[in-house]
Amino acid sequence: MREGGDRNDKWRGEDENSANVLNERRSLSDELPEADAQKVLISRSRRGFLLGGAAAIVGVFGWRWLPDETKVGFLQKIFRFNENLTSAFYRPTHLATEFSADNITRPARVNGMLGIESEVDLAVWRLNIGGIPGRASDLVLTMDDIRSLPRAEHITEFKCIEGWSTVVQWTGTRFSDLVAAFTPWKDPEEMPPYVSLATPDGGYFVGWDTPSIMHPQTLLVYEMNGEVLTSNHGAPLRLASPTKYGIKQLKRIGRIDFMNERPEDYWANEGYDWYSGL
C-alpha cells in the first residue's frame, strides 16, 4: 500500500507535531474510489476477525478443555524448568543482607505448628542422621554434640511463602559445620544431591537441594532473638536459612537423611514449588 508516494509522509503541524520531529512515516494508498477502499477494509476485516476470533476461542476453550491434572502436571514441569534455570545462578557467595539488632521483629511471629503439635521431651530428643557413607546405622546426636560445634549467628529477613517477612536473629551452627564434623565429605560436590529433614513424629518433612543447605547462612538453630528456642519456634533444634521460604525451615528436627533421590516434601505434595529457592 505504499505506492501512495511521499507526498503524504509529512503530518500537519511541522515541528509542532511529535510525529514530524521523530520522522514518523505515514503509509497511505493512492486515492481510490470510496467503494474500493471499503472493499479492502472488508476483506481485511473478515480475515482479521476470523483469525482473531479463532485464536481467542482456541485459547479460552483449549485451556478449559484441558483436564486439571494435565495443567497441573504441565505447571509442575515449569517449576522444574524454573528450578533448573535459577539454580544455575545459585552461588554460595551470595549472602543475605544482615540487619542490626534494632530491626528485629518483636514479638517474633509464630506460624505453622505442623509436626510440633505435641509436647517435646527434651530429655529424650535426639537427632538421627542417615545416609552417611560407611555407617550401618543412623548417627545419633544430642544437643550437647551440636552445641560443641562452632557457633554461628546472623540477623536476616525471614520470608514466608505467603508474602510476609520478619527480621530474626538466628544462633546455632552452620549445617556445613555439622557435615564437616560428622561425615567424610569435604566438599558439597562430593555429597548426595539432596537432604531430607523431618520432625520426630514424621508429621512434617521437607526436601532440600544440597547446595542450598550447605549455604554458609543455613543454620541449625538453637537460639532465636538471643533466647533459647521455644517450643513454638521448633525447640530444641530447627533449620533457618535465607535461601528458602519458611516452609522449608523445619522446626524440631528429628531426622536428617542424605539422599540421592529427591526427597518428598510436605508442601510440594500440596502443589507448591519443591525448590522454593530465594
Add this chain to the structure above:
Amino acid sequence: MSARVEEKHRAPIRWMHWVNFPLLAMMMWSGLLIYWANPVYALRLFGHEVFYFFPQGFYSFLGIPYRLAEGMQLHFFFMWLFAANGVAYVAFLIFSGEYRSLIPTFGSFGRAFRVALYELHISKKKPPQGKYNDAQRIVYTLVILMGAGSIVTGVAIYKPLQASFFTSLLGGYEWARWEHFWLMILFAAFFCVHVVQVVLAGWKNFQSMITGVEVVAAEESSK
C-alpha cells in the same frame, strides 16, 4: 467520493498487543491468588485509609481464597510469556522504527495538556498528531516502562537472595512487593481508561487494531 487506505498498525504490533491482553489478565489473576495470602496494602490519603485492598467480598465473589499454590504455578509460568511478549514488542518497536509513532518528544508534555483540554471540550483546537496524540505517546510509553518495572520488581521478590542486587536497588524485599503490587493497580487503571478511550474513539479505530488499516477520506488524509 475518493478515499485512501491507511496502514495504521503493522501485524506484529497487532498480534503482540492482543496476545498481551490474556497474558496480563493471567498475571493479574494469578497475582491476586498470591496476594490474598498476605493482603496488607491500602490506599491512604493524608493518613486516612481510603480503600483497603481488598474487601472480603471481592475475594469470595471471584473465588480467590486458598489458592496460593495454584497462583504461584500460574504466575511462574505466564511470567515467561508476558516477559517474552514484552521484550519482543520493544525489540520490534526499535528495529522496525515503529517507536517513532510511540515515544514522546520534549514537546509532548505541553501538547499532552492541550490534548486533555481538547478531549474535555474545553479547547476546540485539536493539537497536531501522528498516529497517536501526545497524551497517548506519554501513556503508552509509560505502560511499557511499567511492564519493565513489573519484571524487575518481580525478579526482586522471586529471587531476593540470588538477585539481591535488584532487591536492594528497589529498597528491599518489602518495598519491592509493594512496588510490584502498585504496578499491578496501575495496569488495571490503565486498562479501564484505555477501554473507555477506545469506546469513545469509535468502531473504525477499534477495527484498525484488528485489520491494521483504516479508510480515510482523501481530503482528510493531509491532517
